[in-house]
Amino acid sequence: MDDPLIAPRWAEARQGPVMCAVLRRSGRVRHTREHRHVRGQLLGTETGLLTVQAARHRWIVPASHAVWVPPQTLHAAHSHGPFAGWSVYLAPEACAALPAEPCVLALTPLLRAAVGHAAHLAADGTTDPQRLERLAAVMLDEIAASTPLPWSVPMPSDRRLRRIAQALCDHPGDPRPLADWARWAGLSSRTASRRFVAETGYSFTHWRQRLRLLHAAGRLAEGVPVVAVAAESGYRNPSSFIAVFREVFGTTPGQYAATSPRRRR
Structure with missing residues (x-):
């Protein structure tokens, strides 16, 4: 500690x-x-x-x-x-x-x-x-x-799933599929898929997307360019990143960055 x-x-x-x-x-x-x-x-x-x-x-x-x-x-x-x-x-x-x-x-x-x-x-x-x-x-x-926000990513409690989640927190853009992550953590792909939903309320795919977008929001607030944030977040195509970001946040990454409290200090 x-x-x-x-x-x-x-x-x-x-x-x-x-x-x-x-x-x-x-x-x-x-x-x-x-x-x-x-x-x-x-x-x-x-x-x-x-x-x-x-x-x-x-x-x-x-x-x-x-x-x-x-x-x-x-x-x-x-x-x-x-x-x-x-x-x-x-x-x-x-x-x-x-x-x-x-x-x-x-x-x-x-x-x-x-x-x-x-x-x-x-x-x-x-x-x-x-x-x-x-x-x-x-x-x-x-x-x-302030109104408490739902936009956060719940972490699994299972030790093996948490190992996967922590690794993705450190490297959100890692593209490995769940089967590879499950093998790395020592459990079956089916078990990993089922327990991810049970413990977080999201499928692994949706959980990772949520993590990536949350990471992206923080990096945009720090002033990192959209193209760089897209690459860090695992999107090879910036336009795909922009589309997903707008669908979730209701605004483009550029507009979000311009109105971020950290950018307006």
Whole structure:
């Protein structure tokens, strides 16, 4: 398990600052085993994908989104690639008006800016309680006003299927068919196909397409050109990628990138 993002005494503190924020970058993958704490947590990445397990949910989340974890909720996280991410820890009494269940939220420009500013103040050692309370109030308003999003990818719980899923998270464009993946993970193609549907609600083909589009959305939000994103996501023909993306998101990749909260900062 990596070092905690903040000292455990702060994650467990009912008193003290209403909000603690931290930004961390490292040159390696970050893996945090299941744990819980008194404070609620909003977490996300600056780049790439993050797998988060919280309560009965397991999601793959791009940098354009965040995960809300209510107080005392068992959760774990795993970055795909070197970790560059952030977390905000909120006092339990401040979480009363926030979602009672863990969920995925879209990051608004205001919420992202408030998180970054709060982390900067913490890194500088600035401890003006009133200033932190004003920033916390902005974050709480933005979280409370956000609608939980269904656009995430559920992760399977079966160890062998999760091995396949993790490998695809690291390399979404890998073109191998399910039969090859099943053989690699040590189970039959039929079993893999059946259990993928049972554990995620999607066939392997639809699950992988959903993963690829989610990866693509995050990369477009980072400013990566459409043609490059299409290739990364396993589409040899950019026009095919554009058509599928428009069918799912209701807009073209170029239009999505232009209106992304990260691009409008």
